[in-house]
Amino acid sequence: MVFDEKVIEFLSTGDFKYQIKQYIEKYNDLIKNSNFLRKEFNHYHATTVQKNLLDNGFFKAEHTINMNMKGVKTEITSASELSKLIDEEKNKILSDIHLQKIFQTIDKKISNAQLREFRDYLFENQDLLIELENIQNLKKKVWLSYLQQHSILYFNLIKEYKDGQVELKKIIKQANEEKTDWENVIDIFNRRFYVPYTLRMSNKSDSVLRDEAPSVEYVFKDRDENSETVSEEILLSILSQGETRALYLLNIIFEIECRRKQGLQTLLVIDDIADSFDYKNKYAIIEYLKEISDSENFSLVILTHNFDFYRTVQDRINTDKFTQSYMAVRNVDSINLINPGYKYISNPFGNWKKDLNDKVKLIASISFARNIAEYVGDKVNFNKLTSILHKKDNSGTLLIKDIESSYKEIFKDMDQLVLNDPDKYVLDVIFEVAEQLCGESTETGLNLENKIVLSIATRINAEIYMISKIHDPSFVSKIKSNQTGKLFGRFKNDFSNEAESIKILEKVNLMTPENIHLNSFMFEPILDLTEHHLKDLYVNVKRLIISEEQSEMFAATTTESYDH
CATH class of the missing domain: 3.40.50 (Rossmann fold)
Structure with missing residues (x-):
């Protein structure tokens, strides 16, 4: 009989344990009146003794045993006689009507279909009931019985385990010492x-x-x-x-x-x-x-x-930095893999410094130069270059030669710098270069300098437009920092109904500042922006200015006609 978990769980329930207790109490009462069985030597023990004597040829050797039958010694001379005596005594006890009623009550408790096999086993082996009082002890007896029946295998296993202990310890030690x-x-x-x-x-x-x-x-x-x-x-x-x-x-x-x-x-x-x-x-x-x-x-x-x-x-x-490194550049309708060149990526300003007579590189370099002037405390040149990146009162008066003089003072290795077109206005050059870039239909590289110039030109135009619309010189003159943002805040407040203009100017505020204040930690914003997005933004801001100029011309013409 296999005692699975469901059987063990059932045997542990309170009702079943109570019924078992009743059964055992009644069994012990009956066994007291037995001819030779006692609580300490019940029918289970008697059967075990009988089996051991039979297995070991006790009676075949013509030995006999004396049984104390209620104070009278009775000699037993054969195995069959002993077996008959034990069976008669066991059946007399187990067939007791009161004991059978208790057993029937127990049977009802275990009539569940899942426990049917266990119930049938108990019908055939009612003497097992007295062992159910202590489940753990029963388990112990079952295991001891199993090991006794398979003692040769058990002792062989123990021997093999002990023999392998020394070798196993060596293997484990070696495994712990090896670096896995x-x-x-x-x-x-x-x-x-x-x-x-x-x-x-x-x-x-x-x-x-x-x-x-x-x-x-x-x-x-x-x-x-x-x-x-x-x-x-x-x-x-x-x-x-x-x-x-x-x-x-x-x-x-x-x-x-x-x-x-x-x-x-x-x-x-x-x-x-x-x-x-x-x-x-x-x-x-x-x-x-x-x-x-x-x-x-x-x-x-x-x-x-x-x-x-x-x-x-x-x-x-x-x-091999010049041949194995590529960047994906998104054009209007395609994505190209380009090799930007190691030096260009690691130090674009170093690349631009070599050719500052290229107007695109010159304008792009201003943001770097202004940052350097700020870091070294050169307020004069910082303010001068700021007037190129923002619309200030003196922005329209600054010339290319003003940039040249600032660079010679900021950069110690540029004392021999000579820029072309020294008397040309810087704002004119910025807008000329921006127009030229907008006329080019394709992108051929990362073109950091192109994006910076387009950002500068777009932001200056946006400030020109907002300053003209706000028309409050006192307000503008008090702005000392974050000029584009403060102008935009005032513009939204004064012209909240001009939704399209606000939408375009909001893009200027979002897309251009980081591109102009460029340093080693701010490459990603400008790289994520495609050149054609910046071109579109430049054109849209320029349209705002043209539209405003046309409105002012129309208003002036109407007033003149009215006066006449």
């Missing part, structure tokens, strides 16, 4: 990445001997060097996005290291792997990628939307 692939990956991660936890492999020997997946522990250390192990679930709930992405690199590094170890030819495509990383971890993954790129079996294709990451990869990984 996963342990190597964890070392790489702990060594390279800056996160507020340390990784540790907790089942090293099992991962070696049983081919189990490695179990990684996450250990936090506080400022007092106290460490605490936390679960992955808790870890992911408290990490920043960048720290979480760093953790996911663990499996990627493992795959890479396995392929390196096997010498497999591998094309590795990395897509925005450092997104949300802080600078320390961004450089850490770049250094790891550099190490991989030096492996002869690995070829890397690195994709990114992050311009700073792109430039850093060029500086640290790209061995």
